[in-house]
Amino acid sequence: MESILQTVFGYPHFRGPQQSIIEHVTAGGDALVLMPTGGGKSLCYQIPAIARQQAGQGITVVISPLIALMHDQVGALHEAGVSAAFLNSTLSSQEASDTERRLVQGQITLLYAAPERINTPRFLAQLDSLQERGCLSLFAIDEAHCVSQWGHDFRPEYRALTVLHERYPSVPRIALTATADALTRADIIERLQLQSARLFVSSFDRPNIRYTIVEKRDATAQLLRFIRTEHLGDAGIVYCQSRKKVEEIADQLCDEGIAALPYHAGLDAKLRQANQDQFLRAEGVVMVATIAFGMGIDKPDVRFVAHLDMPKNIEGYYQETGRAGRDGLPADAWMCYGLQDVVNQRRMIDESPAADEFKQGLRGKLEALLGLAEATDCRRVRLLAYFDEVYGQASSAALGSVTTTNPTTCGNCDNCLHPPAVWDATDAARKLLSTIYRVQQVSGFGFGAGHVMDILRGKTTDKVTQYGHTRVSTFGIGADLTEPQWRAVLRQLMAINAVAVDAQAFNTLKLTEASRAVLRGEVPVRLRVSLAGPGQHKTRRSAEAPAPKPPVALDVAGQARFAALKTWRADVAKAHNLPAYVIFHDATLAAIAQNAPQSLHDLQGISGIGARKLESYGQAVLEVCQAL
Template sequence: MTETTTPDAALETLGRVFGYDSFRGDQAEIIRHVVAGGDALVLMPTGGGKSLCYQVPSLVREGTGVVISPLIALMQDQVDALAAVGVRAEFLNSTQGPDERRRVEAAFVAGAVDLLYLAPERLAIESTAQLLDRGTIALFAIDEAHCVAQWGHDFRPDYLRLSMLHERWPAVPRIALTATATEQTHAEIALRLQLDDARHFVASFDRPNIQYRIEAKNQPQRQLLELLRTEHVGDAGIVYCLSRASVEKTAEFLNSSGIPALPYHAGLPAEVRAANQSRFLREDGIVMVATIAFGMGIDKPDVRFVAHLDLPKSVEGYYQETGRAGRDGLPSTAWLAYGLQDVVQQRRMIEQSEGDLAHRRRMSAHLDAMLALCETVECRRVQLLAYFGQSSQPCGNCDTCLNPPQAWDGTVPAQKLLSTIVRLKRERNQTFGAGQVVDILRGKETPRTLQHGHEQLATWGIGEDLSDQQWRGVVRQLLAQGLLATQGEYGILALTDASAAVLSGERAVSLRTEPERVARRAPKRQAALADLEPAQVELFEALRVWRAEQAKEQGVPAYIVFGDATLRAVALAKPATMDELDALPGIGAKKRDAYGQALLEVVAAA
């Protein structure tokens, strides 16, 4: 971490409780501002240390920090993680019985709670507000603040009531935090939470440890399996699918291929979802296959990859989901496979969505930005950060930087394809999806082309120079550029207002060539083992075994004992004394007292 000046009490708390000797980036200034009683709106990427921005002020200021979080299923783990470092943390939510709730309420009123987690819907209950009136509140932290954005990807109606915090407790500072927000979402958070006078902190959205890669679908399950077998053997990861059926099939495929995978979607019984989430958090090397309902607030630091088998609906959602990889700062992968059918499906979903015309236009704009990211020949990271208003230089660590695609003049193929659509409509009064149009261009004699007499069209067979896969790439990219549209349930191809300029030759079309696939790579070492000597690897593995035993004994996720980054630091330093442990990241006073001697014994025995 970069050394930063900050008030002594906050810095002392950071070291004693959390085991770090300095703050990162804007953390010090945010904490200073909130400790002094100021309101703050914080945009900081996942893994950037948002939690410390309210945890430290809650410990420094008088009273209890009240954290508003939508993540009931994760509150127990959040409280366990804080308890492990000596913080008196509690939660109140619908999972508790009356006796447990009374115990927590009494502790809060008595001033024996440092942080109290509440679900937003509890604030609608007057008895909860009356309870807060009886205690001393250090601050309100509104976590996952983007949930207040009404047309955002994680909208929660209960967040709209949170303006009552300022109205009922005007003297209590508030800090709203989110890992991602466009300028529009940023403004909506400030408006709906009445944070007009708050100080805004916008950290860099860059996650340099994540390698972004996007490729065209070609048997996507097999593509995923190759990624996991060659680069992420034994790693924990998340695979996102659009539908419940796809989740089930993909999890079954991975399990049958020898990779432990669990499904997660809204159609599963609540107890199955809870059990699968618990296994993912507590066991090493589990792959969670899920819809986007899974992942928000997941604190698991060693997720080494996030894969998408379907096109995300927006760049904001994609960034939020991929940000769940590599929270510990170690190298991780964000991998996406998408194809023509994804584009057709997303367009159809927009057409059928609820909401007015303005809403559908917003969704279309989100999809267009996502397609532009997929089809760019420039650095993925530059384009991704530009979406959030941040300029950057090529990263050298994404697929387009490492294996640059070539741009080629696709004007003539575009004209051939658009002309075929025109002729079908004008000469036959027919409309078709991409498959039939490509068959006509390739001159394929199928029952369907022959039935409709398509061999009589002037464009029959004029596209034999490109393969089916290449033509589908042309269609996909013309859709991405707005030179082609799809209509109806079956993805009928249609021209747009911009198509005429291509047909007349007034507009050139540049297309992207998929780079040659890199030869199959040998399995890669786990990120935490990179650059370690054999003896250090042996010690790291011994530390992981010890950690697993501790976690099982306590019934908590392994990362609550120690994260991989801390175990790696121990393996590198090989400490022999308690004083030497104090110098390592992630070992605060409580963890040193609880685990220090055992850690030294593992090191000595290795």
Template sequence: MASPDRAAEPTSSSATALQVLQRIFGYDSFRGDQQEIVEHVIGGGDALVLMPTGGGKSLCYQIPALVRPGTGVVVSPLIALMQDQVDALNELGVRAGFLNSTQSYEQRRATEAAFRAGELDLLYLAPERLRLDSTTVLLDRGEVSLFAIDEAHCVAQWGHDFRPDYLALSVLHERWPAVPRIALTATATPATRQEIATRLELTGARHFVADFDRPNIQYRIVPKNDPRKQLLQLLRTEHAGDSGIVYRLSRSEVERTAEFLVNNGIPALPYHAGLDKEVRAAHQSRFLREDGLVMVATIAFGMGIDKPDVRFVAHLDLPKSVEGYYQETGRAGRDGLPSTAWMAYGLQDVVQQRKLIELSEGDEAHRRTQSRHLDAMLALCETVECRRVRLLAYFGQEATACGNCDTCLAPPKSWDGTVAAQKLLSTVVRLDRERNQKFGAGQIIDILRGKKTAKVAQFRHDALSVFGVGADLSDHEWRGVIRQLLAQRLLAVEGDYGTLVLTESSKEVLRRENPRQVLLRTDTARAGSPREKATKQAPQDMPPEAEPVFQRLRAWRAATAREENKAPFIIFHDSTLRQIATVQPSTLDELGTISGVGEQKLAKYGRQVLDVLAVE
């Protein structure tokens, strides 16, 4: 395929970059900091870019690679997605290739020859390939325009899955000091950003921090009751026929949840590291290429998934950190259309995560770091304030109440739980001091509520002075109290069986004079769907009369994608089809003005689109 025009000299980069954006990618103008980042890298500067998923990070290195002489080398851990990334670029007329372990010897040789001959605009590499002498020798024999380090958070403490290979990327600066580097991630606190810069030797790089807000995503966290049934209700009432991702903590829960959805008429597939490699690849390919499919997965799935029409991300288990939660929920609504980030969260989540930290390998400093991450995640779950404000504040960004999260749409109430906390903590004290016993939440709640169970009788807990003092609260309410005391570190979990013990802070609540006040959030089941009450925040929303046209365009796209064996969004995003359905252009020139319709796609699909629009 022919390469886009390149500028003779980087001095005209601004005009050239805009021309590439318009002609190749089909967008009229840059968004946010994109233009400044692009011009900085074209000029030879290093950059560290923080931009939310769907914010256009890839353009920040793709356009400089097309303007600067040579080949842009993209370091990415996403081996399974490289083929789709390259296919999408080739569809635009960009000469792209990749080198990874999935290729045959002949395919690798052909890609290497194309690179040496200067016939590639972009070359994707897995980080481990840069540890091979053959790769560094290859790069020495061609002309490299820039190095892009994608998913750069993998170098940080909380993103340790790929750390060893990413830590070795300092070789880029040492071996090719004149080649500009751009590191990109969707998630990083100021501390994580500094860690990335230090570990990648980008301390002299210019930092670009985009707005972290994703206003099209509605954040909702509900009390966990029967999470699979709660999920099914969400999908049936709000996301029927939509593509989405459901995250589970364990492989067994992934399998059970996927089976549950299929048995209830929801097309779903499992994805976890225990599945055969070919099965994982097949499931990922189906998710990218089919509409309306739900992927139930561990967090091993999703990084770099460039599927723009994921309408929901659901968590049925508590994420370990706000960074992880933001990364995972950010996979929803990349096209800017309304999407849901939904989580069911309960007492057992807190107990389980605290226990995992206590039993984790690593030194005390590592456990303290994990605890801080969990504390921040729990604060987000338990807040009575706007969730978006709390989420953005974690990344150092100020915001006002969004009006489009559950706490804004149905503000939760808080109550003075000091007496309830004292009753519960006193029960833990008496079991320990009077009986030398420790129990989990279930037994303590039975004692508080005065239940004469077999276990209560066995241990004669009905003789305790606290037996029945908490009959005014239900089991569900007491579980909420315990969950929130754990979140506030007024209670702790100990041992393999998740027994409850006091903390140093517990004493502040139990003291006779001036006890510490304990404010608790009221868990209530919310009536109605928050989305129905929310203000629609999608500028691409269509008028009702455009809906049939949009569905015809989607049907054409699906058929074309099957014929060409590619993901539908590689042809056109939903947002582009929505705009076409709304405007209904009648000529190729008019179609060419639609955002997302570049020259290559206009030439390849333009006439077909007009034919679809002409059908009455």
């Protein structure tokens, strides 16, 4: 196994549980693998595929949900000298026929296909033929969380993949995902009939990612300030909930001199593909997108992921933020959210046609995310706890981190880096709940958040006067708090399910069973002190984005080599119609620039340079380095 890792892929050693997984699957065992984005999941089936074919056991079929992922992975395998192909809608009928012919003749090591194609009679007949000749080696089911109704990206087509076990029981299967809580894991095992599979769970920790969650004031201004201060000239992804907002934010970023592109399902397919290609191939592009964008995107140098709207659950948040820093270098996960985000997510759950049990599960997942957002303690500790991991006790060192000496702080989230001031909001929470109760008693129906806060703050608006709410006993008892403070109290009460939004009654507020404990003072409510709002001055546009920094410290000559190597790599990638990182990652170019190689022998052993790449590009790399 190690010889394939080094010779084909150019990596000196395995990371974390990779070797155990690969040995188990190569020996014919089933496996369910949970490994964070950037942890090296693809090698867990690519190396067994190569090893099993070398042993005469035939072809590996990879079930993958996205065309972009298939294209990039097949391109990367070709660059490494591995025979791979995909079958999807981008192929002409002649290209598809040629691929099918090579498949039947056993000339392919890994074949990528979407779940929809796997279940067609034509494809199953081809698999039958391979099985009869003993040429069907392994099934790899990528993004396995898509099979679960509890997963954040459920796809009904994945449910039909049970046919693989039923029809080909002797062929081993490996299912892989970066995101699955205990409920989703159980669903994956049941739906894919993996009860006898060995479970491999890596640490979910991404120590290179810094988590920051801020209170939403002026989201666009906050985003601009974050990008200009932290990530000017870097590649990043900005997630928005609606298509309209995606286009508005992309336009505003462009107006401010930031290279940004929109991506959502409503765009023309050709434009959407062109924008994705530009994001993958160019440097420093910010993609503004709905969650339609991202799964399967292997771009390693995404330096930040920003959320302008709150996701639905922690799984979605973790999956989306995990697209930052896949190369292991420092990256940011930044999110701003406010009360309206909470209301919108609650309403979408309540108005969905799903069964009550399923909706209750969704509410629980949303409450966990709200708890993460409102937390005043370490965000990483809370995030990992959601996936049943105690920070500092899992194999985070396998992913390149150093286990902390303090298991309650990570030192790389906003709450750890800048501990927030907190205040005891228990009494304020009781006042707010009392007001919700009393106005409903007086009027016979509920009211929205704004009206309730007007009563608390003693504001005699037309609506307050019209309904006689100046006579409510809680009128004006909250005048000592600002509206942002009251909104923070309300968000926290929603986070602990002590207040609900009645979507059937115009998004009015109502009490819940959990309200009683808060009203009795049995549940303490502690909140961060609200920060000052954003400044009113407009940020000056940048004249030109700074050049990307190399991932390691280089002297002047090394920086010149790094820049020249990136230019050379861009030309090669363009000629091969591949993203630049498929040729070499930045980390590989930086290591080359640092070592200043004088011979092909000097290039051997640099991480990311396998035998095929050394043969294909070694001489050209030397010429680039020696020309300076």
